[in-house]
Amino acid sequence: MANVDFPVSALMSVMGLLQSGVTYEVASVGGEGFVEVDAALESDIALRSASCQFPGDVVRMSLGNFQHALTWSRAFAVGVRRAVRARIFITEQTQICNLRHTVPQRLSRWLLVASERLAREEFSVTHEFLATILGVRRAGVTIALAQLQSAGAIAQRRGIIAIRSADRLAEITCECYAECRAAIDESLGPGIESVG
Numbered sequence: 268m269a270n271v272d273f274p275v276s277a278l279m280s281v282m283g284l285l286q287s288g289v290t291y292e293v294a295s296v297g298g299e300g301f302v303e304v305d306a307a308l309e310s311d312i313a314l315r316s317a318s319c320q321f322p323g324d325v326v327r328m329s330l331g332n333f334q335h336a337l338t339w340s341r342a343f344a345v346g347v348r349r350a351v352r353a354r355i356f357i358t359e360q361t362q363i364c365n366l367r368h369t370v371p372q373r374l375s376r377w378l379l380v381a382s383e384r385l386a387r388e389e390f391s392v393t394h395e396f397l398a399t400i401l402g403v404r405r406a407g408v409t410i411a412l413a414q415l416q417s418a419g420a421i422a423q424r425r426g427i428i429a430i431r432s433a434d435r436l437a438e439i440t441c442e443c444y445a446e447c448r449a450a451i452d453e454s455l456g457p458g459i460e461s462v463g
Contacts, residue, residue: 268313271333272302276323278384280400281315292400294358295320297384299454300350306333307347320400321385353454357447364443365402370411373401375420375440378430380447388430415439 272279279302281294293315296302302317311330319325328336336343364373377400382388397408412428415421420435421428430436437444 268303268305268311269330270303270327271306271330272317273300273326273328274298274302274323275326276385277325278320278323278381279317279325280320281317283315290399291402294354294361295381295400296354297451299384299451300354301347303330304351304354306330307337307351309334321381321390323385349454349456353450356450360443360446360450364441368441368443370401370403370407371414371439372441373443374408374411374415375436376444376447377401378421378428379433379436379440379444380451382430382433383448384451388433390428391426392428393426 274297276298279296280292281296281302282290283293284290296317303313305311305313337347338344364376368376374397377397378390381390394405394408394412397412398405401408412421412423415436416423418435418439420430420432420439422431423429
């Protein structure tokens with residue numbers, strides 16, 4: 268690991284790889300955090316790979332400068348700890364969500380969080396991509412999208428999903444959306460403006 272990446276207007280996926288070669292998203296990172304959490308734990312080896320879900324601006328910092336800033340800037344260190352805490356919490360909450368909630372609820376949560384992170388309401392995504400993100404079969408995504416469209420929450424056409432009603436999505440999703448939203452808000456709380 269040579270660098271630490273801070274998404275500004277991009278959305279990054281942290282991927283887990285199975286021996287079979289199949290990958291699954293284990294975390295997503297927007298402007299509330301940074302990709303290589305290993306760097307905050309004094310490691311120079313990233314245990315996971317990452318890819319860009321949605322392109323945008325990313326600030327890259329060398330690993331040496333990152334670790335130096337942790338030592339010399341209290342504001343930076345506080346921001347890093349908040350980001351790591353949010354990442355851990357969101358990852359754990361997503362695990363609960365994947366175990367307990369329906370695919371339409373989970374998809375609604377993902378759409379709402381992605382929309383807020385990216386400040387957009389339209390996404391160019393495939394069913395295969397969403398299946399990887401949600402950890403379900405492609406057929407499950409197709410059914411969930413149809414349910415969300417029937418409810419008036421989204422509109423879809425080939426490769427594009429548009430949010431028609433964020434309020435309707437919020438009604439459909441589970442409590443995990445609010446929990447993840449609160450963790451993101453906390454990570455960007457007072458005193459973080461000077462970190463970046």
